[in-house]
Structures are given as structure tokens and as C-alpha cells.
Amino acid sequence: MWMRLAAVAAIAFVPCAHAQGSTPVTPFVDVPPAVAAPSATPLSLEQAIARVARQHPDLRLADAQRPIWEARRDAAAFGPPLTVGVELENALGSGASRGFDAAELTVSLAGVLERGGKLDARRELAQANLDALAPQREIARLDLMAAVAQRYLAITEARAQLAIAQTDIEQRRRAVAAARLRLQAGASPESVLLTAQAMLAQAEVDRGRALQADRAARVALAALWREREPGFDVVSGDPMQLPALQPFEVLADELQRTPELAVLAGERRVRDAQLQLARTQARPDFNWQVGVRNSRDSRDTSLVGGFSLALGSVARAAPEIRAAEAELALNGVEREARALQLYATLAEAHGRYETSRLEVQRMARDVLPQLQRAENAAEKAWRAGAISYMEWAQLQAMRIEARQRQLEAAIAAQTGLIEIQRLTGQSMLAATSEEDRP
Numbered sequence: 001m002w003m004r005l006a007a008v009a010a011i012a013f014v015p016c017a018h019a020q021g022s023t024p025v026t027p028f029v030d031v032p033p034a035v036a037a038p039s040a041t042p043l044s045l046e047q048a049i050a051r052v053a054r055q056h057p058d059l060r061l062a063d064a065q066r067p068i069w070e071a072r073r074d075a076a077a078f079g080p081p082l083t084v085g086v087e088l089e090n091a092l093g094s095g096a097s098r099g100f101d102a103a104e105l106t107v108s109l110a111g112v113l114e115r116g117g118k119l120d121a122r123r124e125l126a127q128a129n130l131d132a133l134a135p136q137r138e139i140a141r142l143d144l145m146a147a148v149a150q151r152y153l154a155i156t157e158a159r160a161q162l163a164i165a166q167t168d169i170e171q172r173r174r175a176v177a178a179a180r181l182r183l184q185a186g187a188s189p190e191s192v193l194l195t196a197q198a199m200l201a202q203a204e205v206d207r208g209r210a211l212q213a214d215r216a217a218r219v220a221l222a223a224l225w226r227e228r229e230p231g232f233d234v235v236s237g238d239p240m241q242l243p244a245l246q247p248f249e250v251l252a253d254e255l256q257r258t259p260e261l262a263v264l265a266g267e268r269r270v271r272d273a274q275l276q277l278a279r280t281q282a283r284p285d286f287n288w289q290v291g292v293r294n295s296r297d298s299r300d301t302s303l304v305g306g307f308s309l310a311l312g313s314v315a316r317a318a319p320e321i322r323a324a325e326a327e328l329a330l331n332g333v334e335r336e337a338r339a340l341q342l343y344a345t346l347a348e349a350h351g352r353y354e355t356s357r358l359e360v361q362r363m364a365r366d367v368l369p370q371l372q373r374a375e376n377a378a379e380k381a382w383r384a385g386a387i388s389y390m391e392w393a394q395l396q397a398m399r400i401e402a403r404q405r406q407l408e409a410a411i412a413a414q415t416g417l418i419e420i421q422r423l424t425g426q427s428m429l430a431a432t433s434e435e436d437r438p
Contacts, residue, residue: 042232042235045152048225055226059140062137062140069130089104104295109290113285114285162214176200180193245417275325283313352413352415360409363406375398378391
């Protein structure tokens with residue numbers, strides 16, 4: 001299951017060409033040379049997942065619990081033990097039977113004959129607990145793989161923030177250079193140059209923050225495979241790649257096979273086995289005993305035997321049966337509530353993905369190109385003295401804000417996609433058409 005998730009989770013960060021052979025989308029955010037050095041080896045999401053799968057202890061918890069339940073299953077296969085007894089009577093008495101002259105020695109073998117299928121019920125309960133480990137292990141794997149994808153996404157977000165900051169720095173540097181020339185020519189006051197330098201300093205602060213965020217995100221990701229220092233410099237993938245999903249109805253059907261519901265199904269089997277075991281207690285067991293008695297006085301040997309049967313077993317078992325029936329009924333309510341919660345979570349994540357994906361596409365197609373052309377035109381107009389510096393600076397800020405908004409929408413979409421993958425564990429991408437491209 002985790003290898004399947006690794007394959008589908010990686011789609012969140014790879015070009016759309018991986019979705020049924022569609023044409024790759026040119027990302028709007030270009031990674032500057034300061035972010036991705038050509039000589040550095042990229043770390044793919046699949047490689048990160050493989051490292052975590054080999055070393056993270058959460059994936060070994062269920063395997064470590066298996067020997068415990070296997071031992072309990074083997075123990076449940078044993079019936080009540082046989083008992084060997086020795087009984088000495090009429091020894092060390094008084095009168096004519098003093099000493100051991102009239103002693104009677106009985107050697108017996110006793111046991112319990114279980115009724116009502118108690119042995120089979122214990123076996124079924126132990127096996128149900130053992131089988132319940134499988135969906136628990138799958139949930140742990142899916143949760144861990146989703147955590148890897150989230151931390152990987154944090155790195156790609158930091159790299160995209162760094163690219164935006166680098167673009168802002170470049171345009172602010174042009175503004176500082178132009179303001180310096182106009183100040184020297186006496187065409188603008190010194191306040192314009194100081195303002196441009198302050199905005200450049202703010203852009204450099206944003207770059208430093210992005211670098212620190214990138215460092216922190218790489219450390220957090222490397223910690224999942226027990227590295228104190230990240231042994232990689234770059235990652236592959238672009239958060240702007242947002243391919244189309246399958247219809248929501250198809251994804252909702254996948255929820256029926258999610259491990260979270262499988263866990264409740266395993267619990268139902270356990271509770272059903274507990275109910276069957278409680279019902280067997282209503283049938284009392286036979287306690288039997290056979291033996292040989294030897295009389296020292298008469299030198300006679302005789303066979304002895306007996307049995308006993310507990311009374312009131314039905315009344316004593318009734319409370320346990322009612323409790324087991326209530327727990328079994330509760331499981332049905334829990335499954336219904338969990339299924340509704342999963343459906344609502346899937347609907348929210350699917351809606352967030354589609355909304356954010358549309359915003360990313362519209363920003364790339366309708367907003368950012370116009371703002372870039374407007375900023376270039378404003379720069380020429382300001383150099384020619386046709387507009388004020390603040391008009392140019394405002395367009396620069398609008399362009400950066402639009403880039404930030406597009407990135408925030410892309411990260412929201414990627415987060416929703418990771419949640420969908422965690423819920424379904426299935427590939428949910430549809431073929432990407434021309435109109436799906438940003």
C-alpha cells in the first residue's frame with residue numbers, strides 16, 4: 001500500500017506528463033540558480049518516501065505487535081488442563097485406626113469438558129485481534145507517507161517563495177539604479193532613492209526568510225529518516241503543477257476501501273467474536289474426575305469417579321452478553337459516523353483542490369501576464385518622466401502579491417490533494433486536456 005501511495009503522492013509535484021502521457025505544463029515560477037544548483041542531485045518524493053519506509057519506527061509497530069497476538073492465539077488453542085490429584089484419608093487417626101493401618105489413598109485424574117464451543121470462540125477472538133493489525137499498519141503507512149508529502153511540499157513552497165523574492169529583488173534593484181540616475185540628473189528627489197532602497201531591503205528580508213524556511217523544511221524532512229543534517233540540497237517538483245482529478249463520485253467510492261473503515265470492520269469482527277465467547281458462557285461446563293482408591297486395611301482397590309455441573313450459568317452470562325451486544329451495535333454506529341466524516345473530509349479537500357486549481361490557472365493566464373506587461377510599461381514611463389515612482393512601485397508590489405497569491409492557492413491545492421490521497425490511497429488523476437493547463 002505504501003508503495004502505491006508513493007506513486008500517487010508524487011504526482012502532486014511532478015509535471016502533468018505523468019498523467020496518462022499529457023503534455024507538461026510550463027511552470028510560471030522559475031527556480032533561480034541560487035535555489036537549484038545544476039551539480040546538485042535532486043531528491044524526488046519517491047526517494048524520500050523510500051528512505052522513510054526503510055527507517056521510520058512507526059511502520060514497525062504493527063509488525064512488533066504481531067508476535068504478541070500470535071502467542072495469544074496459540075494460547076487460546078489450549079483447552080482446560082487435566083489435573084492429577086492424590087488424596088490420603090483415615091491416616092494418623094485415633095483408636096483402632098491409629099497410624100497408617102486404615103489409610104486410604106486415592107489417585108485421580110480430573111478435567112473440564114467445555115460445552116457451547118468455548119474453544120472455537122477463543123480461537124476466533126484471538127485470530128480476529130491478529131487480523132486487525134493489517135489495516136492498522138496500512139493507516140500508519142498512509143499517515144506517514146502523507147507526512148512525508150507535506151514536509152516535501154514545505155520545501156517546494158520555500159523554494160517558490162525564494163524564487164518570488166529573487167524576482168522582487170531584481171526589479172527593486174532596477175528601481176534603485178534608475179532612481180539613482182534620476183537623482184544625479186536632478187529629475188527626482190532623494191526620497192525616491194531612499195524609498196527604492198527600503199523596498200529593496202524588504203525584498204532581501206523576504207529572501208532571507210525563504211532561505212531559512214527552506215533550511216528548516218529540509219531538516220524536518222530529513223528527521224523522518226533519522227538524519228540530523230539534511231544530506232540533500234535540492235528537491236524536484238513544482239507546486240504549480242495541478243492536474244485534473246477524477247470525478248468526485250469515483251473518489252467517494254474509493255472511501256469504501258479505505259483502511260480507516262477496514263479498521264472498524266476488524267473491530268467489528270473482534271466484538272462479534274467477543275459476543276460469541278460471551279454466549280458460550282451460558283452453557284455450563286462438566287467437571288469430571290476419575291481415580292483409583294486403595295485401602296491399606298483391606299488391601300482392596302476400587303475405582304472412583306464423579307462429575308459436577310455449575311448452576312445459574314445463564315443468569316451469570318446474561319450481563320456479559322448484553323454488554324457484548326451493545327459494543328457490537330456501537331461499532332455499527334461508529335462506522336456510520338466515521339464514513340460520514342470521511343465523506344465530508346473528502347468533499348472539503350476535493351472542493352479546496354478544484355477551487356485553488358482554478359485560481360492558479362486564472363492567475364497564470366489572466367492576471368500575471370497583464371501585471372508584468374503593466375510593470376514593464378510603468379518602468380519605461382517613469383524613466384521618461386510620465387508617471388511618479390510610487391505608481392511604478394505599486395505595480396511592482398501588485399505583481400509580487402499576485403505571485404504570492406498564486407503560490408498560496410497552489411499550496412492549498414497540493415495540501416488538499418495529499419489529503420485526498422491519504423483518504424483513498426488510490427491514483428485519482430484524470431487525463432489532462434489543453435484547457436486544464438494554467
